[in-house]
Amino acid sequence: MLVNGLPSDSVSTLDRGLNYGDGVFRTLLIRQGRLPSWERHYLKLQQDCAALRLDCPAAETLLGDIASLISSSPDGVVKIVITRGVGQRGYAIQKGDAATRITSITPFPQLQAHYSTAGIRLHRCSLKLGHQPRLAGIKHLNRLENVLAATEYLEMGMPEGLLEDTDGLVISGTRSNLFVIRGRTLYTPDLSRCGVAGVQRERVMDWAKEQGVECKVTSIRFEELLQADEIFMVNSVFGLWPVAEVDGYKRNEHPISWRIQEWLNDENN
Amino acid sequence: MLVNGLPSDSVSTLDRGLNYGDGVFRTLLIRQGRLPSWERHYLKLQQDCAALRLDCPAAETLLGDIASLISSSPDGVVKIVITRGVGQRGYAIQKGDAATRITSITPFPQLQAHYSTAGIRLHRCSLKLGHQPRLAGIKHLNRLENVLAATEYLEMGMPEGLLEDTDGLVISGTRSNLFVIRGRTLYTPDLSRCGVAGVQRERVMDWAKEQGVECKVTSIRFEELLQADEIFMVNSVFGLWPVAEVDGYKRNEHPISWRIQEWLNDENN
Numbered sequence: 058m059l060v061n062g063l064p065s066d067s068v069s070t071l072d073r074g075l076n077y078g079d080g081v082f083r084t085l086l087i088r089q090g091r092l093p094s095w096e097r098h099y100l101k102l103q104q105d106c107a108a109l110r111l112d113c114p115a116a117e118t119l120l121g122d123i124a125s126l127i128s129s130s131p132d133g134v135v136k137i138v139i140t141r142g143v144g145q146r147g148y149a150i151q152k153g154d155a156a157t158r159i160t161s162i163t164p165f166p167q168l169q170a171h172y173s174t175a176g177i178r179l180h181r182c183s184l185k186l187g188h189q190p191r192l193a194g195i196k197h198l199n200r201l202e203n204v205l206a207a208t209e210y211l212e213m214g215m216p217e218g219l220l221e222d223t224d225g226l227v228i229s230g231t232r233s234n235l236f237v238i239r240g241r242t243l244y245t246p247d248l249s250r251c252g253v254a255g256v257q258r259e260r261v262m263d264w265a266k267e268q269g270v271e272c273k274v275t276s277i278r279f280e281e282l283l284q285a286d287e288i289f290m291v292n293s294v295f296g297l298w299p300v301a302e303v304d305g306y307k308r309n310e311h312p313i314s315w316r317i318q319e320w321l322n323d324e325n326n
Numbered sequence: 327m328l329v330n331g332l333p334s335d336s337v338s339t340l341d342r343g344l345n346y347g348d349g350v351f352r353t354l355l356i357r358q359g360r361l362p363s364w365e366r367h368y369l370k371l372q373q374d375c376a377a378l379r380l381d382c383p384a385a386e387t388l389l390g391d392i393a394s395l396i397s398s399s400p401d402g403v404v405k406i407v408i409t410r411g412v413g414q415r416g417y418a419i420q421k422g423d424a425a426t427r428i429t430s431i432t433p434f435p436q437l438q439a440h441y442s443t444a445g446i447r448l449h450r451c452s453l454k455l456g457h458q459p460r461l462a463g464i465k466h467l468n469r470l471e472n473v474l475a476a477t478e479y480l481e482m483g484m485p486e487g488l489l490e491d492t493d494g495l496v497i498s499g500t501r502s503n504l505f506v507i508r509g510r511t512l513y514t515p516d517l518s519r520c521g522v523a524g525v526q527r528e529r530v531m532d533w534a535k536e537q538g539v540e541c542k543v544t545s546i547r548f549e550e551l552l553q554a555d556e557i558f559m560v561n562s563v564f565g566l567w568p569v570a571e572v573d574g575y576k577r578n579e580h581p582i583s584w585r586i587q588e589w590l591n592d593e594n595n
Contacts, residue, residue, distance in 0.1 A: 068336060073473075189455075198346065223457055232417060
């Protein structure tokens with residue numbers, strides 16, 4: 058693990074990332090030393106930093122960090138955290154705050170392989186996401202909603218949870234984005250009021266464009282999920298998991314999800 | 327500064343406080359080695375920890391930390407941060423997570439003394455607080471809304487900002503609670519959907535009870551603020567600041583606010 062490029066496993070207790078969750082992060086795969094979809098991840102990091110007025114490190118700086126970490130583990134999960142560093146006292150952003158960047162590689166998590174083929178049971182979380190348009194879409198460090206929601210699915214013995222918002226609209230998983238297939242159309246929730254817009258979500262939209270399949274970003278109610286031909290969840294670590302079951306919805310076959318999964322797993326896409 | 331009771335100025339990069347804002351905090355005065363309203367602060371810390379299923383350190387443990395910090399500075403601001411510590415990977419709360427406690431004393435901030443008498447100009451923040459009943463009232467470490475809002479008032483050259491919620495209801499300041507006086511009645515916003523319920527807010531309610539003044543916790547629209555005889559903001563560090571001006575509202579005299587201020591400044595209350 059590196060902090061600002063140097064081997065370290067600690068940050069200042071005054072870091073604004075710790076005190077206010079004032080920062081952003083990325084989680085991405087590293088496979089045999091390669092970083093699939095790096096350009097997209099870096100672009101998203103830049104956008105998230107800009108939204109919070111954080112200084113985003115140069116791509117070369119981050120790639121340098123990762124290169125020096127790779128020697129020990131050429132496969133695993135890279136995490137990049139950018140905080141506003143040790144700032145002045147008080148909530149306000151002040152000129153001269155210097156970002157802290159933390160880069161690490163950890164082993165690929167043990168996932169049950171059959172989730173990718175047979176699909177998962179999804180817990181419908183009782184926690185409902187609040188609306189904050191100024192923070193929506195950003196992968197920032199204020200993640201208590203996810204902490205509470207993830208604790209629910211874990212206690213139910215399921216691998217992921219479905220998040221709705223306070224208006225009853227379906228938004229995402231606790232650590233993944235959601236897609237619905239109905240007929241020849243793909244649907245994914247609008248994330249302008251809450252949720253995180255992930256890189257894997259963009260890649261699914263790329264697939265749709267390449268295949269000439271319509272993909273609508275829209276409002277989806279839970280009742281509409283039940284009408285889906287297929288539902289699937291995506292993130293940059295586990296790829297794509299079809300949804301086999303969620304609160305009354307049940308499917309055994311996921312033909313289109315499997316096709317998209319195969320496409321996503323190809324690093325050249 | 328102490329981390330888990332030992333002199334340190336750093337925490338693990340794996341701490342859940344840093345990665346998810348998974349923790350709570352308190353900010354309170356220390357005056358000549360005494361901690362005004364300690365029982366209330368500790369009770370609130372216990373409640374906030376319970377709401378997030380965090381292990382709250384024993385009062386004696388925290389008082390022991392503070393006692394060993396006091397020797398160097400018997401006056402200032404004590405900050406206590408409790409995080410869920412270095413947890414397992416992923417958002418979910420897992421059994422066995424051991425809390426990290428960070429205690430520190432910093433000098434009392436330089437406040438412009440006339441704010442307490444002449445009152446302050448309050449910036450009406452464009453950021454509107456989102457609703458999350460599961461986190462409302464808790465002084466947790468997910469404070470990006472406050473960061474964005476505080477940056478607004480600082481850039482406007484004012485000492486505090488007024489926060490409304492996405493429904494247009496007045497909620498609080500960015501680091502303080504709000505009260506309105508109209509006739510013989512005190513009003514303070516309902517914090518069941520957003521905002522932080524501070525200890526100084528409770529003390530104002532105590533004053534009202536002691537004086538036989540009615541204090542209503544209710545919904546307050548901005549237009550209703552304009553009808554106020556007096557408005558004031560409170561927190562545990564600056565005490566009470568009357569509001570002299572906010573977006574069309576102007577008052578030069580704050581007779582009841584001054585009486586309450588005097589009462590709050592008396593440590594025996």
